[in-house]
Amino acid sequence: MTEYYKAEDLDRFGEMGKGNPELFRKFMDWYTGALRPGVLNKREKVLIGLAVAHAIQCPYCIDAYTKSCLEEGMNLEHITEAVHVASAVRGGASLIHGIQAHNAIDKLSL
């Protein structure tokens, strides 16, 4: 499985248009639009991208958004803090489900 994700495959992303060019074009338009500076600037958007990349653990996204963050003038400290935020939210999401377990206990208990 170490060969499952290959760095060079990221450059082949455009091949995903082969099966359905129209849907791929729509995706790319949407993706490009979502990343374009709006009320959030580019720096803020790539930092969100980096955090999400870690939350969903996509190796391609992690590589791509780490580079984007560096190109926006951020460094190891910024990136590490963002990963902690992503991890903390993700951890919190698990922890809050403990309430569901507690609820279940309540239902099952005498």
Added chain:
Amino acid sequence: MITKFKDKVAETLETPLMSEGITSLQVNLGYSCNMACKHCHVGAGPGRSEEMNKDTIDIVLDSVRKYDIRTLDITGGAPELNPHFIYLVKEAKKTGCHIIARSNLTIFFEKGFERIPEFYQENNIEITASLPYYLDSGVDRVRGAGTFHRSIEALKLLNSLGYGNGSGGRRLNLVYNPSGIFLAPAQDCLEEEYRRELTSRYGIVFSRLFVFSNMPVGRFRTHLEKTGALERYLKTLEDSFNPSTLDGLMCRHLVSVGWDGALYDCDFNQALDLHIEAPYPSHIRDFDRELLGRREIRLGDHCYGCTAGQGST
């Protein structure tokens, strides 16, 4: 494979890249340096012995006087290490030209160079100094242990001498370059961040931040080759080609003088030994401002480094 830079320019301008007249003379005093930064395009360091001799410096000064050069941009290595540095500055100052010194800042703490900051102040020299980041991580890795701390102390010292605070006209510019294989951010955004962080963390002020990409030349190119990243980096630079940067390219407005007096279109061509060719003068002893001011610029694929994104000049 990338498109040759020369072809890219021809396609964009429909003419070769030409000089638009010389407003500035950039003089490289040699490759000796107290540091050996990983990204240095001239490969400067303590082991380098190349330095401009006094005869060549006198010819540079003759050219400054004869052609009324208004800006002298002094670089190296660490230019302060050249034994004739003080002489060059004092004599050039007498002509009334504006002088910019490109300093690594840490030279101020080397034995025998402690008076350099005051010398800069007394002669109202504009300082353009390397500070690749406002946090220490990354800087010491690229430039050597302790560099960041010494740079901060040097900047505080320069501020105390009136540099960078807008008073007395003493300009202190900082230079950012990426500490790895990635492009530089937008200058305006990063300048704002440098200003905020350097002021709040260290009480440091400065005039301008210049953002430069790393040129695929010298030690940085060696690193790209070693890590197998050269082709991808060149492609990234090409993909980021911005035609609007062509007007302001430094090579169109200056001539670079090498430590041995050879003439180049820029410091990067100097590092690659791509000197100015006939029919234009190729040595400072033959300097002709008018002729050189309408020369065709010698190009290479490294030139993509100056046209990527917002440009590096």
